[in-house]
Amino acid sequence: MNRTSTRSAALLAAALLVSLTACSTKGANTSAEAGAGGVKAGPGVTDTSITLGVLTDLSGPVAPLGKSSLQAQQLYMDQVNAAGGVCGRQVKLLVRDHGYDVQKAVAAYAEIQPQVAAMGQLLGSGQTAALLDSLEKDRLLALVGGNSASLLGNAHAQLIGTTYGIEMVNGLEFLAKAAKLAPGDKVGMVYQDGDYGGNALVGARFAAGKAGVQLVEQTVKPTDTDMTAQVTALKAAGVKAIAFSGTPAQTASLVGVAAATGLLVPVLANSPAYVPQLLDTPAKPALEKLLFVSSAQPSLDSANPGVQKLVADYQAKYPNEKLNQAIEVGAVDAKLMVDTLKAACQAKDLSRDGITAALRTLKQFDNGLGGVQDYSDPAKAPTQKTYVLQPASGVTGGLKTVQDAGTAVGLTEYLATAHG
Template structure:
């Protein structure tokens, strides 16, 4: 079942092909299709390596998440390769920085695609929109750096956690239950156009309708840095809360301007709208008082064993780097692709199609990083539970938990409307 294409936007994340020690049969030494020793191979697979593409942002607007994602994944890959690699092969990354520019991403794909067995990450809304047809044509499993519901239903394009609409449904339900909102109250909705913002807005509209809330909608361009016009419009309507899907810089402006103007209401933002660097801005007091984050990943300050280990390992490897959710995305996505490679190896099929089939055999992925992920049906979100977090100083990742992972009944009702 395919959904209409809206495409992917600012959110972030990175993923990579990693290790498997349980399969020892080697493929041939060519980079094209082949069969050696009973193992089918394809582009990017030789008798010594498996090449994985990463087309991400290391220098542009999403670099604060892209860089730590890359570093966390590289750290994981190094450990895996030291332990023997995947099917007796080392994993080799083919990385390109698109600087969050669509044309650079298209050029990078044309260069990288013939060399790799999968794309561990493709980051960006316009980038995914421009490349989706090519990915499907090339049968190149691609783990996208954004979780829009519009990307569900594609065999070779995989979202990696709760979709934006489900996060908003879970988050708005929490907002209603904990902040005193009642039927008839006005709530502001601010979102960017495009896949990220529109998918989040779709979930917010569904949840608001179910709760009897009146939404006051505003849009914001991805390049906008001053949220004064949107805040002024919402203040004029006397909204009692705001839901938001935009960039971290916009979050700081939104919350800071709202507080300064006297609109001190709860602001519920999608996870991609926050990085801990915001706590170093003048908006810090307002963020700590007003902002809440909804998403499928736990806080890095969580007591989950896998999260605690990841934080410790990353801080040891990169002691000067600030922690954020990018390291969870990179590690989780890399580990998922490991399981896909394990399944492909066991089936003696390391072709592109075999790796994609391997991914869809994974039904209960759980590495202690938060949430159990199910990739068996490309048409469904791999996770339906969302955390609610809030900014906090002097804790890993700059967030602490307000509500553990929760799926509210409205999620099932919403999914039923999607057929």
């Protein structure tokens, strides 16, 4: 799918949203009235509860990530509610599964939008792109699970980590050392053509230019599962490393096919491209040998007390679930939203505008996992640091730390020219 068709799909979805909402809501009611404790209360807020929306993938290609993230988010909210809630109110999650389908996400948004104070989670770059105009019109804060730089600068769509472009710039500096790249060498770049892969491509092109290496670009569709054609092309080109932005199933195919055909080069992937379930596939040996993951979140085997507590709490509540990094995303989503609601309560304004304004006061937000983030400026990613992780069986979460959180030497230049 090219960028024009992606944009057309987003516009079609936006048009569908208008048709779905025109008769029922006729514009969001974002007005606020004083409620319990003299606190203004907008949509989704009563004297006893605050309802947050969640649009995620529980049945599609990234369902393992969506499910884990949602469960961790619910776990944190249950703990908060058991301690008395926020502003004397219990925090509730109103969840809808979009199956990673843009049209389904648009329809689900139209259904729940009038009932929620904010979106505690909105998973998917394409889904978010289709809803951006509606989020702004409805003045509805949404914590976004797709970290494309195209989301930066929107007042009400907030990514919580760093961008896919920053992940690539930081990660490819590591990859250049791991592959011992020299000027003139070729590096493969396999990416989904859309907001996700497109942002990663911008970062990869910048990093390649700084290293003096040549990118060999290959696109994939989100629904593609066989990477044989891409690997064949990269092997013929003589690449010495590969950068990748896709889904976990595509990762297993890419790395597995590369190893099977003798293309034994390191692969650097964006954070959404890996789940530990891949270590249960025949690609396991190749993944442990060749794959690296660039991520703003630490590995789950981290010695950080916040990570260890999250893992222990999650395993206690969901003993049969396989751990993956998405639980960190869900936990940060939940903590960020709770801290935002607390700030809004302190300002006595739980209206939608009040909630968004409260988020912008969080300049030193402790994400509970060893990182501090700045949410004061919607035009900037809250953090620029990323880890480099590597698949490893027998390790909590299936990833071990290869390089601690840091930034590439050229990242400041990249941010000044590419805006994330």
